Amino acid sequence: MSTLEIHTFLCRKDNIGVLVHAPDGSTASIDAPDAAAVQAALTEKGWSLSHILVTHHHGDHTAGNLELKEKTGCRIVGPRLEAARIPGIDVEVEDGDTFLLGGHRVDVIGTPGHTMGHITYFMPDDHAAFVGDTLFVMGCGRVLEGNHEMMWHSLCRIAGLPPDTRIYCGHEYTVANARFGLTVEPDNALLRQRLEKAEETVAAGALNIPTLLEQELRTNVFLRPHNTETRRRFGMGAVADWRVFAELRERKNRA
Ligand SMILES: [Zn+2]
Numbered sequence: 001m002s003t004l005e006i007h008t009f010l011c012r013k014d015n016i017g018v019l020v021h022a023p024d025g026s027t028a029s030i031d032a033p034d035a036a037a038v039q040a041a042l043t044e045k046g047w048s049l050s051h052i053l054v055t056h057h058h059g060d061h062t063a064g065n066l067e068l069k070e071k072t073g074c075r076i077v078g079p080r081l082e083a084a085r086i087p088g089i090d091v092e093v094e095d096g097d098t099f100l101l102g103g104h105r106v107d108v109i110g111t112p113g114h115t116m117g118h119i120t121y122f123m124p125d126d127h128a129a130f131v132g133d134t135l136f137v138m139g140c141g142r143v144l145e146g147n148h149e150m151m152w153h154s155l156c157r158i159a160g161l162p163p164d165t166r167i168y169c170g171h172e173y174t175v176a177n178a179r180f181g182l183t184v185e186p187d188n189a190l191l192r193q194r195l196e197k198a199e200e201t202v203a204a205g206a207l208n209i210p211t212l213l214e215q216e217l218r219t220n221v222f223l224r225p226h227n228t229e230t231r232r233r234f235g236m237g238a239v240a241d242w243r244v245f246a247e248l249r250e251r252k253n254r255a
Pocket of ligand 1: 133
Protein backbone atom coordinates (compact mmCIF):
# COMPACT_ATOMS: atom_id res chain seq x y z
CA MET A 1 0.00 0.00 0.00
CA SER A 2 1.39 3.36 -1.02
CA THR A 3 1.60 6.00 1.64
CA LEU A 4 -0.64 9.01 1.95
CA GLU A 5 0.75 12.42 2.78
CA ILE A 6 -1.46 14.49 5.07
CA HIS A 7 -0.87 18.22 5.49
CA THR A 8 -2.57 20.32 8.19
CA PHE A 9 -2.76 24.10 8.51
CA LEU A 10 -4.71 26.70 10.44
CA CYS A 11 -7.37 28.70 8.62
CA ARG A 12 -10.02 31.28 9.58
CA LYS A 13 -9.47 31.73 13.31
CA ASP A 14 -9.24 28.22 14.70
CA ASN A 15 -10.37 25.90 11.88
CA ILE A 16 -8.03 23.14 10.80
CA GLY A 17 -7.38 22.76 7.09
CA VAL A 18 -6.40 19.23 6.02
CA LEU A 19 -5.11 18.06 2.65
CA VAL A 20 -4.86 14.34 1.94
CA HIS A 21 -2.54 13.51 -0.95
CA ALA A 22 -2.19 10.08 -2.58
CA PRO A 23 0.80 9.11 -4.74
CA ASP A 24 -1.40 8.90 -7.86
CA GLY A 25 -1.93 12.67 -7.57
CA SER A 26 -5.39 12.63 -6.01
CA THR A 27 -5.70 15.31 -3.35
CA ALA A 28 -8.68 15.84 -1.05
CA SER A 29 -9.37 18.79 1.18
CA ILE A 30 -11.25 17.74 4.29
CA ASP A 31 -13.91 20.45 4.40
CA ALA A 32 -13.18 23.83 2.85
CA PRO A 33 -13.17 26.46 5.59
CA ASP A 34 -11.52 29.11 3.42
CA ALA A 35 -10.80 28.89 -0.33
CA ALA A 36 -7.72 31.16 -0.24
CA ALA A 37 -6.12 29.25 2.63
CA VAL A 38 -6.74 25.88 0.96
CA GLN A 39 -5.41 27.24 -2.34
CA ALA A 40 -2.28 28.58 -0.63
CA ALA A 41 -1.65 25.20 1.00
CA LEU A 42 -2.10 23.44 -2.35
CA THR A 43 0.39 25.80 -4.00
CA GLU A 44 2.87 25.36 -1.16
CA LYS A 45 2.73 21.58 -1.56
CA GLY A 46 2.51 21.61 -5.36
CA TRP A 47 -0.68 19.53 -5.32
CA SER A 48 -3.88 19.94 -7.35
CA LEU A 49 -7.25 19.48 -5.73
CA SER A 50 -9.38 16.54 -6.90
CA HIS A 51 -11.94 16.29 -4.06
CA ILE A 52 -13.47 18.06 -1.11
CA LEU A 53 -14.76 15.68 1.56
CA VAL A 54 -17.34 17.57 3.62
CA THR A 55 -18.10 16.44 7.18
CA HIS A 56 -21.12 18.69 7.83
CA HIS A 57 -22.95 21.73 6.53
CA HIS A 58 -21.67 24.51 8.81
CA GLY A 59 -20.40 27.58 6.97
CA ASP A 60 -16.93 27.41 8.50
CA HIS A 61 -16.54 23.98 6.85
CA THR A 62 -18.10 24.73 3.45
CA ALA A 63 -17.38 28.43 2.75
CA GLY A 64 -14.67 27.58 0.20
CA ASN A 65 -16.61 24.91 -1.71
CA LEU A 66 -17.82 26.86 -4.75
CA GLU A 67 -14.69 28.92 -5.33
CA LEU A 68 -12.43 25.86 -5.10
CA LYS A 69 -14.72 23.87 -7.37
CA GLU A 70 -14.74 26.66 -9.94
CA LYS A 71 -10.95 27.02 -9.87
CA THR A 72 -9.98 23.34 -9.75
CA GLY A 73 -12.93 21.34 -11.07
CA CYS A 74 -12.81 19.20 -7.92
CA ARG A 75 -15.65 16.87 -6.97
CA ILE A 76 -17.45 17.59 -3.73
CA VAL A 77 -18.47 14.64 -1.56
CA GLY A 78 -20.73 15.22 1.43
CA PRO A 79 -23.44 13.82 3.70
CA ARG A 80 -26.68 12.88 1.93
CA LEU A 81 -28.74 14.04 4.91
CA GLU A 82 -27.36 17.59 4.52
CA ALA A 83 -27.01 17.68 0.72
CA ALA A 84 -29.37 20.64 0.36
CA ARG A 85 -27.14 22.72 2.62
CA ILE A 86 -23.78 21.80 1.05
CA PRO A 87 -22.79 24.18 -1.78
CA GLY A 88 -21.72 22.41 -4.98
CA ILE A 89 -22.19 18.83 -3.72
CA ASP A 90 -21.63 16.19 -6.46
CA VAL A 91 -21.60 12.91 -4.55
CA GLU A 92 -23.88 12.17 -1.61
CA VAL A 93 -22.68 9.58 0.90
CA GLU A 94 -24.03 8.13 4.12
CA ASP A 95 -23.18 5.76 6.94
CA GLY A 96 -21.89 2.43 5.63
CA ASP A 97 -20.72 3.75 2.26
CA THR A 98 -17.18 3.06 1.08
CA PHE A 99 -15.27 4.70 -1.77
CA LEU A 100 -11.71 5.04 -2.99
CA LEU A 101 -9.50 8.12 -2.90
CA GLY A 102 -6.45 7.58 -5.09
CA GLY A 103 -6.83 3.83 -4.52
CA HIS A 104 -7.11 4.24 -0.74
CA ARG A 105 -10.27 3.03 0.94
CA VAL A 106 -12.49 5.57 2.68
CA ASP A 107 -15.30 4.38 4.96
CA VAL A 108 -18.18 6.73 5.79
CA ILE A 109 -19.33 6.62 9.40
CA GLY A 110 -22.48 8.46 10.47
CA THR A 111 -21.63 10.62 13.50
CA PRO A 112 -24.74 12.76 14.13
CA GLY A 113 -25.17 15.07 17.11
CA HIS A 114 -23.26 18.26 16.31
CA THR A 115 -25.44 18.33 13.18
CA MET A 116 -28.01 15.72 12.20
CA GLY A 117 -26.16 14.54 9.09
CA HIS A 118 -22.55 14.84 10.31
CA ILE A 119 -20.24 12.14 8.93
CA THR A 120 -16.71 10.97 9.65
CA TYR A 121 -14.33 9.73 6.94
CA PHE A 122 -12.20 6.79 8.10
CA MET A 123 -9.28 5.48 6.03
CA PRO A 124 -8.66 2.05 7.60
CA ASP A 125 -5.51 1.15 5.65
CA ASP A 126 -3.95 4.51 6.53
CA HIS A 127 -5.02 4.56 10.20
CA ALA A 128 -6.57 8.02 9.83
CA ALA A 129 -10.02 9.41 10.66
CA PHE A 130 -11.39 12.84 9.75
CA VAL A 131 -13.98 13.55 12.40
CA GLY A 132 -15.03 17.17 11.71
CA ASP A 133 -16.69 18.71 14.77
CA THR A 134 -17.58 15.45 16.55
CA LEU A 135 -14.40 14.76 18.52
CA PHE A 136 -11.71 17.34 19.32
CA VAL A 137 -8.31 16.86 20.94
CA MET A 138 -9.30 16.20 24.57
CA GLY A 139 -12.76 17.59 23.81
CA CYS A 140 -15.85 17.14 21.66
CA GLY A 141 -18.17 19.25 19.54
CA ARG A 142 -21.25 21.02 20.82
CA VAL A 143 -24.52 19.11 20.53
CA LEU A 144 -26.36 21.59 18.31
CA GLU A 145 -28.90 19.62 16.27
CA GLY A 146 -29.08 16.18 17.81
CA ASN A 147 -29.28 15.11 21.44
CA HIS A 148 -26.71 13.94 23.95
CA GLU A 149 -27.55 10.26 23.61
CA MET A 150 -27.05 10.48 19.83
CA MET A 151 -23.75 12.38 20.22
CA TRP A 152 -22.51 9.83 22.76
CA HIS A 153 -23.28 7.02 20.33
CA SER A 154 -21.32 8.87 17.62
CA LEU A 155 -18.34 9.33 19.94
CA CYS A 156 -18.49 5.60 20.75
CA ARG A 157 -18.21 4.78 17.06
CA ILE A 158 -15.03 6.84 16.82
CA ALA A 159 -13.73 5.43 20.12
CA GLY A 160 -14.24 1.94 18.71
CA LEU A 161 -11.81 2.47 15.81
CA PRO A 162 -8.33 0.91 16.12
CA PRO A 163 -6.38 2.70 18.91
CA ASP A 164 -3.55 3.57 16.51
CA THR A 165 -5.92 5.72 14.43
CA ARG A 166 -4.75 9.31 13.95
CA ILE A 167 -7.66 11.68 14.52
CA TYR A 168 -7.92 14.86 12.42
CA CYS A 169 -10.55 17.21 13.82
CA GLY A 170 -12.07 20.48 12.63
CA HIS A 171 -10.77 22.96 15.22
CA GLU A 172 -7.81 23.73 17.44
CA TYR A 173 -9.43 23.98 20.88
CA THR A 174 -6.88 21.73 22.56
CA VAL A 175 -5.65 23.94 25.41
CA ALA A 176 -9.13 25.03 26.54
CA ASN A 177 -10.34 21.44 26.34
CA ALA A 178 -7.45 20.09 28.39
CA ARG A 179 -7.92 22.78 31.06
CA PHE A 180 -11.59 21.83 31.32
CA GLY A 181 -10.67 18.14 31.41
CA LEU A 182 -8.40 18.74 34.40
CA THR A 183 -11.31 20.21 36.38
CA VAL A 184 -13.04 16.85 35.91
CA GLU A 185 -10.00 14.56 36.31
CA PRO A 186 -7.43 16.58 38.32
CA ASP A 187 -5.43 13.44 39.10
CA ASN A 188 -5.02 12.34 35.46
CA ALA A 189 -1.24 12.71 35.09
CA LEU A 190 -1.20 12.04 31.35
CA LEU A 191 -3.89 14.68 30.82
CA ARG A 192 -1.81 17.22 32.77
CA GLN A 193 1.25 16.29 30.73
CA ARG A 194 -0.66 16.67 27.48
CA LEU A 195 -1.91 20.12 28.54
CA GLU A 196 1.68 21.30 29.09
CA LYS A 197 2.73 19.92 25.73
CA ALA A 198 -0.30 21.49 24.00
CA GLU A 199 0.53 24.90 25.49
CA GLU A 200 4.11 24.61 24.22
CA THR A 201 2.88 23.57 20.79
CA VAL A 202 0.54 26.56 20.51
CA ALA A 203 3.26 28.92 21.78
CA ALA A 204 5.55 27.58 19.03
CA GLY A 205 2.88 28.38 16.43
CA ALA A 206 2.27 24.70 15.65
CA LEU A 207 -0.87 22.53 15.76
CA ASN A 208 -1.93 19.83 18.19
CA ILE A 209 -3.64 17.97 15.35
CA PRO A 210 -3.63 15.06 14.66
CA THR A 211 -4.09 13.24 17.92
CA LEU A 212 -3.84 9.51 18.47
CA LEU A 213 -7.06 7.73 19.46
CA GLU A 214 -5.20 5.69 22.07
CA GLN A 215 -4.17 8.96 23.80
CA GLU A 216 -7.71 10.32 23.61
CA LEU A 217 -9.10 7.24 25.32
CA ARG A 218 -6.83 8.00 28.28
CA THR A 219 -7.15 11.80 28.42
CA ASN A 220 -10.40 12.93 26.78
CA VAL A 221 -12.95 13.19 29.59
CA PHE A 222 -15.81 13.11 27.07
CA LEU A 223 -14.79 9.56 26.16
CA ARG A 224 -14.53 8.58 29.84
CA PRO A 225 -18.00 8.94 31.41
CA HIS A 226 -17.52 5.47 32.92
CA ASN A 227 -14.74 6.90 35.13
CA THR A 228 -15.74 6.21 38.74
CA GLU A 229 -14.02 9.37 40.07
CA THR A 230 -15.98 11.53 37.63
CA ARG A 231 -19.24 9.86 38.63
CA ARG A 232 -18.47 10.37 42.30
CA ARG A 233 -17.59 14.04 41.70
CA PHE A 234 -20.85 14.59 39.81
CA GLY A 235 -22.92 12.61 42.31
CA MET A 236 -24.00 10.26 39.53
CA GLY A 237 -24.10 6.56 40.33
CA ALA A 238 -25.15 3.72 38.08
CA VAL A 239 -26.68 5.80 35.28
CA ALA A 240 -26.10 5.25 31.57
CA ASP A 241 -22.80 6.58 30.18
CA TRP A 242 -24.60 9.06 27.93
CA ARG A 243 -26.13 10.77 30.96
CA VAL A 244 -22.68 11.42 32.45
CA PHE A 245 -21.54 12.53 28.99
CA ALA A 246 -24.49 14.99 28.90
CA GLU A 247 -23.45 16.41 32.28
CA LEU A 248 -19.86 16.80 31.01
CA ARG A 249 -21.04 18.60 27.88
CA GLU A 250 -23.33 20.93 29.89
CA ARG A 251 -20.49 21.79 32.26
CA LYS A 252 -18.16 22.52 29.34
CA ASN A 253 -20.82 24.77 27.78
CA ARG A 254 -20.91 26.80 31.02
CA ALA A 255 -17.12 26.82 31.53
ZN1 LIG B 1 -19.62 22.68 13.02
